[in-house]
Amino acid sequence: MPEVVDKPLTARRAQTQERLMAAAVRMFAERGIIGASVEEICEAAGFTRGAFYSNFADKDELVLALIRKSIRTQFAAAEQAVARTMAAPTKLDTADLVSFVLAAFVEFGTEDRETILVERELLLYAARQPALRTPYLAFVDECDRQLRALISDALAHAGLEFTVPFDEGLTLLKATWEHEQLTTLFGAESKWALMHTLLMAITRPVA
């Protein structure tokens, strides 16, 4: 995976890369990372293939750039979610408090079909491409760190605590959330009942 290193990143090139990446996300969701051809991506972005190879050494480098961009995007989204959550008022009934924590979660994750598909594609792609494992795991770590901070804050703000070790509770929530996301891909709805049940089962008011 050789890199395009020598060319300086002008504003124009940055914009071209942004458009190519945005088009790539669309095509990856539609056809898969392996299935989306460089030509399709370029056409969707309004460029010819030469523009692609002037900006990325190959498809893997574009995927890598996407992962790195996701880290930044996720970081920004999480900061907003934390801020909004901490600014919101809390109520007193336990079930409502649970809903409050869930609301924090919604802020964080996405329900958008395209994003869900691409995140799953990235996972499988990274599991197979050794060169992408490390950056992908860095992305996941960053998400986990942000989620940890968010849920920690939300629980504290709501006056709740886990009845299980914090990190395990966190992972259980995340696993349930991921499962619901996949369900969404096949048209199912009602995302919150299950998360609500789980949270009710593993939280209690702080003594």
Next chain:
Amino acid sequence: MPEVVDKPLTARRAQTQERLMAAAVRMFAERGIIGASVEEICEAAGFTRGAFYSNFADKDELVLALIRKSIRTQFAAAEQAVARTMAAPTKLDTADLVSFVLAAFVEFGTEDRETILVERELLLYAARQPALRTPYLAFVDECDRQLRALISDALAHAGLEFTVPFDEGLTLLKATWEHEQLTTLFGAESKWALMHTLLMAITRPVA
């Protein structure tokens, strides 16, 4: 997706199809469903491409055959798991009972990297190919039905019950299991702590 209907299924043809499907699973795990070429699959199975097109109209039909075969395989595996679970003795300590239920779960699911990858590939592929959605969902339904029976039996046998609605408890277990499977793809271990924590949190001895 035209089908190869007119040719009768002799024993020889059935064997050829089996070998092609087995090779396809290997290649799908290695390169993805879209990324694995018909030529690679045939070579891995020890045939030329003509043999492939004599048995399947195209790659989609092979995927469909794989899904249908999975349903049968899963059904057989589940029956065995139920039988073994019901034949096993139970102990008295609650934590041990929980372990017993988990053991039933291990019988059911797989930890094999290749299978995990292919199942994930199938999910994404089916989410995009309308023609494969229905058979894929039938496969998932069958798995769910089997799992439901297994956990129901195991809980009863251990003298435990969920503190949450049964189907929700089941889905929480499944979601956690799936999450652990994905973790496995990146080299993580210790699959059981999380499942154990969850089960402890949502079960109690039958009154």
Next chain:
DNA sequence: TGTACATCAGTGAACGCGCGTTCACTGATGTAC
């Protein structure tokens, strides 16, 4: 501010390769007498 030149960024034609698909063929398997 205007001109002349240099560099840059994307164009689009060209190349070769590998893939999906077809099909005339041949050796293997099955059947009739």
Next chain:
DNA sequence: TGTACATCAGTGAACGCGCGTTCACTGATGTAC
């Protein structure tokens, strides 16, 4: 049981298409005086 023939199943060459990648080019952007 042996022979003659028919059908079957997989072979492998051939075709055309689309893709990844390269590269000489051109219009756009930037710079020096």
